[in-house]
Amino acid sequence: MPWSLLATPLLTQHVRCKSGDGDKNLSLKISTPRRCDVTLQSEHLPKVFLLVRGSAAVYTPILKGKAGEFEALRHVSPDVRSAIRPIIELVPDDEGHINLDQMLRVINRSIPSGLLISLDFTYVRDGSASLLSGVAEHLCLAGIPLRPLVRSDDSSEALGAARDASRLHGRGACLRMGTLEEDPSTDEVEERLSDVLAGLGLEAEQVDLLIDFREVLSQRDVDRVAPAARKLLKWSENRPWRSVTLAAGGFPESIAGLDRDAVTAVPRYDAMLWKSVTQSVNSLPVWFGDYGIANPAPVKRVPHPSMPNLRYTAGLNWMVYRQASPREAGNERFYELCTALVGSSHWMGPQYSWGDERLDRCASRSITPGNASKWRAYGTSHHLAVVTDRLASLGEP
Numbered sequence: 001m002p003w004s005l006l007a008t009p010l011l012t013q014h015v016r017c018k019s020g021d022g023d024k025n026l027s028l029k030i031s032t033p034r035r036c037d038v039t040l041q042s043e044h045l046p047k048v049f050l051l052v053r054g055s056a057a058v059y060t061p062i063l064k065g066k067a068g069e070f071e072a073l074r075h076v077s078p079d080v081r082s083a084i085r086p087i088i089e090l091v092p093d094d095e096g097h098i099n100l101d102q103m104l105r106v107i108n109r110s111i112p113s114g115l116l117i118s119l120d121f122t123y124v125r126d127g128s129a130s131l132l133s134g135v136a137e138h139l140c141l142a143g144i145p146l147r148p149l150v151r152s153d154d155s156s157e158a159l160g161a162a163r164d165a166s167r168l169h170g171r172g173a174c175l176r177m178g179t180l181e182e183d184p185s186t187d188e189v190e191e192r193l194s195d196v197l198a199g200l201g202l203e204a205e206q207v208d209l210l211i212d213f214r215e216v217l218s219q220r221d222v223d224r225v226a227p228a229a230r231k232l233l234k235w236s237e238n239r240p241w242r243s244v245t246l247a248a249g250g251f252p253e254s255i256a257g258l259d260r261d262a263v264t265a266v267p268r269y270d271a272m273l274w275k276s277v278t279q280s281v282n283s284l285p286v287w288f289g290d291y292g293i294a295n296p297a298p299v300k301r302v303p304h305p306s307m308p309n310l311r312y313t314a315g316l317n318w319m320v321y322r323q324a325s326p327r328e329a330g331n332e333r334f335y336e337l338c339t340a341l342v343g344s345s346h347w348m349g350p351q352y353s354w355g356d357e358r359l360d361r362c363a364s365r366s367i368t369p370g371n372a373s374k375w376r377a378y379g380t381s382h383h384l385a386v387v388t389d390r391l392a393s394l395g396e397p
Helices: 045-054 067-074 078-083 100-110 128-142 156-169 186-190 193-200 219-236 269-278 327-342 354-363 372-394
Strands: 003-007 013-019 022-028 036-040 059-064 087-089 118-120 173-177 207-215 243-249 262-267 286-290 309-314 317-322
Touching (some): 059 067, 059 243, 078 372, 156 193, 219 243, 243 269, 269 286
Parallel strands (some): 087 118, 207 243, 243 286
Antiparallel strands (some): 013 022, 262 317
């Protein structure tokens, strides 16, 4: 059953959603005077539904909206693209504002066709409601599917904007539990859940639930969080959510304390938490979410250039390379790092992902060594491939 979104080039445009249930008309003001024709083919919508019902091989990476992460998404393979539902946390400037036109240009250039995304405006001061409305309309015109993200404490204005975006794109919504200061809890959501669903104009069956514990940086954190995570997953069974994702971030906020001119294994405690908790859950599949190769904390500006480094996912560890010498070589020290990587036992080969191909070329010095954004892109590309591969082949991240 294909869905078609059509907008005629009028001052006030009417978006007609065609489905088997008949036509539904929404009146939206879209300033871009061109035709919006987004076809959501049946192979996309049912695939999302079947994955929820039939397997846990779906991955929700929560990525910072920065150049490296966007470049990694731009180059995902078809297999990875079909198995991920990225959430992009928009990164504002130092004043808390965001250049909307610039952000939309980056999204247009970076998001592959058919990749369903969600945007999180938590760190933006300009007001998520007005921004989301404009972004949703633009992405519709660009052919990029959007699943709006909300929180239980969102204002009625924000919920209304998410409702309009959901109707425009036909992809339901994502309800994110957990905040910067607090772990997720039933108290956080239960009191307002009916109002949130009513504000969205959706049933639970049309909403993806994201249970986000943010930082888990040690086995002690895993042991502390696991009982609460099991309790929340049990609570989630009270409603027929479209999907349930358990997310956390295990990468440290800083790697400055790790050895120089060496590789250090950093445990993926987020994956360990998911494995520990889901082994005791016998309900619908629980999706996996993490923060890629970054820490969940808000982005901090780095006052000086980064030492060449690489975060390379290998099983339940990140292999973190830091190359300090020779100092006078500058970013060309990244070549030495890549040479060590391709000679290691955890090297996956240049065909494994776009990032691996670039790392192999850096090892042979056939491309420039790049900079911190490129190193993040290469590592993120490899990480997305590893997690989706492990979920598909092992049933764990």
